[in-house]
Amino acid sequence: MPIEDKQKPQRNDRVTIRTVATHAGVSVAAVSKVMRNAYGVSDALRAKVTDAIEALAYRPSRAARGLRGRSFTIGVLLIDIRNPFLPEVIAGVNEVLGPSHYQAMIGVSDARVQLETSLIESMIDYKMDGLILVAPRLPSEILAKFAVQIPIVAVGYHDASATAFDTVNADDQRGAEIAVEALLACGYRDIEMLSLGERQGHAVSVVRQREIGFRRAMQRGGLGSSPAIGKIPIASPKREEAMRKFLSRKDRPRAVFCWSDLDAITLLSLAMEMGVRVPEDLAVIGYDNSPTAALGLVNLASIDQSGRELGQVATRALISRIEGRTASEHIFQIPSLVSRNSLTRSGSGTDMKQG
Amino acid sequence: MPIEDKQKPQRNDRVTIRTVATHAGVSVAAVSKVMRNAYGVSDALRAKVTDAIEALAYRPSRAARGLRGRSFTIGVLLIDIRNPFLPEVIAGVNEVLGPSHYQAMIGVSDARVQLETSLIESMIDYKMDGLILVAPRLPSEILAKFAVQIPIVAVGYHDASATAFDTVNADDQRGAEIAVEALLACGYRDIEMLSLGERQGHAVSVVRQREIGFRRAMQRGGLGSSPAIGKIPIASPKREEAMRKFLSRKDRPRAVFCWSDLDAITLLSLAMEMGVRVPEDLAVIGYDNSPTAALGLVNLASIDQSGRELGQVATRALISRIEGRTASEHIFQIPSLVSRNSLTRSGSGTDMKQG
DNA sequence: CGTTATATGGAGAACGTTCTACAACTCGTC
DNA sequence: GACGAGTTGTAGAACGTTCTCCATATAACG
Incomplete structure (x- = not known):
C-alpha cells in the first residue's frame, strides 16, 4: 500500500505519534483519539491505528503527555525506606496498579520536611496524575494546598x-488499645509505652494516635490517669543509649508497648545482651508485625496492620479521585493482634492471630 | 459504546517561565539562560531574573523540560523492595544527589522481566537524564540497546x-572467597553453600558470581573439585521447606555459606526451632551485612559490601556519564568480613537459644 | 430533493520549556 | 568613521502530546 510521503525529514529515530499517523495513513489527532479511547472512532480506523502502533512498537512520550494531559503515573512518597513496613505498602500499591495502565514512581524523603516538599513539587511538575503520601510530615494546611x-x-x-x-x-x-488489652489479659499491670521522640508533636502522626489509644486503654483498665510514656530518639547512637537506660531502670515496668517493631526489636536485642529475660522479666509488644518480628529468633508479639492492604486501598481511592470523585474519603482499617513469645510463653511458639 | 476518559483539570494560573519574564521585564530566553547557567548573562540581568523567580516562587515544569532538554531526574530501578540491602543503595544515591540539582525517582520491578522492561521504557519516556539499575534481570544485549x-x-x-x-x-x-576463608580459619572443612534457585542461571548475577568464588576458594583449600551448592527457591512456602530439609539432613555439613542474609537469617531461625545449635552444630555465614544480621538476637556473621557506597559510586559514575563521558567504566569494591557469633563463639557470650 | 441530525476524521492551537541563530550595542584600532 | 571582535539580549522554532473546534460523509426525514 502506498503511503503518502509528506517530504517531512525524520531526523530523529524516535517513533512519535506522527510516525504512527503517517504509517497508518491517518491524522495525528486520530491516533491520539485511539490512544485515549475517545469518542468518534470507527472500528476500521481503530484497527489501522492499533496495527501501526504494534508494527512500530510505539510508546507515547510521558513527558509530552504530561505537558498537555495526563501522564498515567502516580507518585508515591515514602518517609523512610529503611522501615520494613513501608515496602509492604509499595507492594500493595503495585498489586492494584499492575493490571491498570498506571505506573508508580517512588520518592524517598528521609523524613525531611524540606525534601518532602520538593519531591511533592517535583511530582506535580512532572504532571503526575495523583500522589500517595505515606506518613507525610507536612501539616494539613500545606497538604490541602497541594491537593x-x-x-x-x-x-x-x-x-x-x-x-x-x-x-x-x-x-x-484501636491498635494501641488492643496491645494494652493483650498485656492486661496476661495479667500485667505495670505497663509503659515507649514512643517516638519527635521534635514537634505531630497530632496527625500514627505515633501520637497510638499514644492516645494507649492512654485511653490504660485509664479504662483502671491504671491511672496519666500512664508513663517514654520517648526514644530516632537517631541511632542516642536511641540505643535511651533503651539501655530504660532496661537498667530500677523501677522498670513489667511490660512495655513499643510504637514500632523497629524499636521493639532493638529493645529485645539489648534486653538479651543485658540479661533481661523476655517475657519473664519484661513482656514486649510491638507494632506493624514486620517480617523480622515473625522470625523464630525474634518472636515478637505485634499489632498487625497489613501495609499491603493499606497500599491497595489507598491506590483504589486515588484512582477513583483521579477519575472524578471530589468528596473526600477517610478510610479506616482495624488492626489485629499477633501473639508471640515476647508477650507470654505460649507453649508452641507458633503465631496466634486474633481479631 | 466507547468509554471516554473524562477529566476536568482545574484551571490553574501556574507561574511559568513567561510569567517570570514579564515580571522581570526581560525575554523568556533570558530567564531560560539564567535557569540553565548559560553563557552570556550579565550580572544585572541575572539579578533581575533571580529576584523575579524568588518573588513568584517559580518552579520550572519538569514535564516541559523533559520535552526539550534535561529533566534533572535520574531513575533508579530496584529489583525488589523487600530485601533490606536495597534501601542502603538508595540511601547512598540520595546522599550524592542531595546537594546537586538532580532528584531520584524509584521504580520497583519485583524481579519481573516484563515489568522491568516497561519501567525502563517509562523512565526513558519521561526523558530522565540517566538510570541506575540495581541487579537488573535483563540480558546485556537488551541493556546495551537501552543504553x-x-x-x-x-x-x-x-x-x-x-x-x-x-x-x-x-x-x-572475592566476597565468597573471604567467607570460605573465614570458615576454613575456624577449622571447618565440611562446607556447603546455599544459593538461590533461579529459573535461568543468569551469569551476570551476583549469585552466580558468589558461586564461582565459593568453588574457587573451596578448590584452593583442597576441598574437592565440585563442592556442594544447594539451591533454595525464592518463593516463600517452598523456601522454608527446602531449608528444613537441609537442616534435617543426616549428612548436613558442619558449616554453610548463604548467598544472602535474607536466607541466612531464616535459616538461623529455623535452626533454633529445630534444635540445631549455631555455631556448635552448624556455623553460618551470610552476605550483605544487613541491619538485621547485626542485631544481638541474630548475631549473624556476614560479608559486608556497603550498599551505601555502591549507591554513591554508581551515582557519581552516572552523573559523569550524563555530563559527557562516553568510555565505559567498570568499578569494583572489595567486600570485607564481619565476624559474629554464628561463625564461632567469640567471647561476647551471647546465647542463641532464646529463653 | 432539500434539509437536518449524526457519526467520523482532521487542522491546528495550546502546553512550558530549551536552544540556535541573530540583532544590537560597546569598544578598540586603524 | 569603517570594521572587526566581543558581549549581552531576543525571537522563534522545535519537542510530542491533548483536545477543541470544524469539515465532511452518511443517514433520516419531510
Whole structure:
C-alpha cells in the first residue's frame, strides 16, 4: 500500500505519534483519539491505528503527555525506606496498579520536611496524575494546598476532617488499645509505652494516635490517669543509649508497648545482651508485625496492620479521585493482634492471630 | 459504546517561565539562560531574573523540560523492595544527589522481566537524564540497546565487557572467597553453600558470581573439585521447606555459606526451632551485612559490601556519564568480613537459644 | 430533493520549556 | 568613521502530546 510521503525529514529515530499517523495513513489527532479511547472512532480506523502502533512498537512520550494531559503515573512518597513496613505498602500499591495502565514512581524523603516538599513539587511538575503520601510530615494546611493541584491520598496520616484530600489509615488508637488489652489479659499491670521522640508533636502522626489509644486503654483498665510514656530518639547512637537506660531502670515496668517493631526489636536485642529475660522479666509488644518480628529468633508479639492492604486501598481511592470523585474519603482499617513469645510463653511458639 | 476518559483539570494560573519574564521585564530566553547557567548573562540581568523567580516562587515544569532538554531526574530501578540491602543503595544515591540539582525517582520491578522492561521504557519516556539499575534481570544485549537512548549504570550486574553502559559492583567472587576463608580459619572443612534457585542461571548475577568464588576458594583449600551448592527457591512456602530439609539432613555439613542474609537469617531461625545449635552444630555465614544480621538476637556473621557506597559510586559514575563521558567504566569494591557469633563463639557470650 | 441530525476524521492551537541563530550595542584600532 | 571582535539580549522554532473546534460523509426525514 502506498503511503503518502509528506517530504517531512525524520531526523530523529524516535517513533512519535506522527510516525504512527503517517504509517497508518491517518491524522495525528486520530491516533491520539485511539490512544485515549475517545469518542468518534470507527472500528476500521481503530484497527489501522492499533496495527501501526504494534508494527512500530510505539510508546507515547510521558513527558509530552504530561505537558498537555495526563501522564498515567502516580507518585508515591515514602518517609523512610529503611522501615520494613513501608515496602509492604509499595507492594500493595503495585498489586492494584499492575493490571491498570498506571505506573508508580517512588520518592524517598528521609523524613525531611524540606525534601518532602520538593519531591511533592517535583511530582506535580512532572504532571503526575495523583500522589500517595505515606506518613507525610507536612501539616494539613500545606497538604490541602497541594491537593488543589493534584489528587492526594495520605496514608498513615490522621486527619479525618480534611476535605481536600483522602486519608487511609489503620485505626492506630484501636491498635494501641488492643496491645494494652493483650498485656492486661496476661495479667500485667505495670505497663509503659515507649514512643517516638519527635521534635514537634505531630497530632496527625500514627505515633501520637497510638499514644492516645494507649492512654485511653490504660485509664479504662483502671491504671491511672496519666500512664508513663517514654520517648526514644530516632537517631541511632542516642536511641540505643535511651533503651539501655530504660532496661537498667530500677523501677522498670513489667511490660512495655513499643510504637514500632523497629524499636521493639532493638529493645529485645539489648534486653538479651543485658540479661533481661523476655517475657519473664519484661513482656514486649510491638507494632506493624514486620517480617523480622515473625522470625523464630525474634518472636515478637505485634499489632498487625497489613501495609499491603493499606497500599491497595489507598491506590483504589486515588484512582477513583483521579477519575472524578471530589468528596473526600477517610478510610479506616482495624488492626489485629499477633501473639508471640515476647508477650507470654505460649507453649508452641507458633503465631496466634486474633481479631 | 466507547468509554471516554473524562477529566476536568482545574484551571490553574501556574507561574511559568513567561510569567517570570514579564515580571522581570526581560525575554523568556533570558530567564531560560539564567535557569540553565548559560553563557552570556550579565550580572544585572541575572539579578533581575533571580529576584523575579524568588518573588513568584517559580518552579520550572519538569514535564516541559523533559520535552526539550534535561529533566534533572535520574531513575533508579530496584529489583525488589523487600530485601533490606536495597534501601542502603538508595540511601547512598540520595546522599550524592542531595546537594546537586538532580532528584531520584524509584521504580520497583519485583524481579519481573516484563515489568522491568516497561519501567525502563517509562523512565526513558519521561526523558530522565540517566538510570541506575540495581541487579537488573535483563540480558546485556537488551541493556546495551537501552543504553543507546539513555546513560545507564548497572549495580550488582557483572558484565565488565559491556561498552554501552557502566557497572558498579562489589567483587562478589572475592566476597565468597573471604567467607570460605573465614570458615576454613575456624577449622571447618565440611562446607556447603546455599544459593538461590533461579529459573535461568543468569551469569551476570551476583549469585552466580558468589558461586564461582565459593568453588574457587573451596578448590584452593583442597576441598574437592565440585563442592556442594544447594539451591533454595525464592518463593516463600517452598523456601522454608527446602531449608528444613537441609537442616534435617543426616549428612548436613558442619558449616554453610548463604548467598544472602535474607536466607541466612531464616535459616538461623529455623535452626533454633529445630534444635540445631549455631555455631556448635552448624556455623553460618551470610552476605550483605544487613541491619538485621547485626542485631544481638541474630548475631549473624556476614560479608559486608556497603550498599551505601555502591549507591554513591554508581551515582557519581552516572552523573559523569550524563555530563559527557562516553568510555565505559567498570568499578569494583572489595567486600570485607564481619565476624559474629554464628561463625564461632567469640567471647561476647551471647546465647542463641532464646529463653 | 432539500434539509437536518449524526457519526467520523482532521487542522491546528495550546502546553512550558530549551536552544540556535541573530540583532544590537560597546569598544578598540586603524 | 569603517570594521572587526566581543558581549549581552531576543525571537522563534522545535519537542510530542491533548483536545477543541470544524469539515465532511452518511443517514433520516419531510
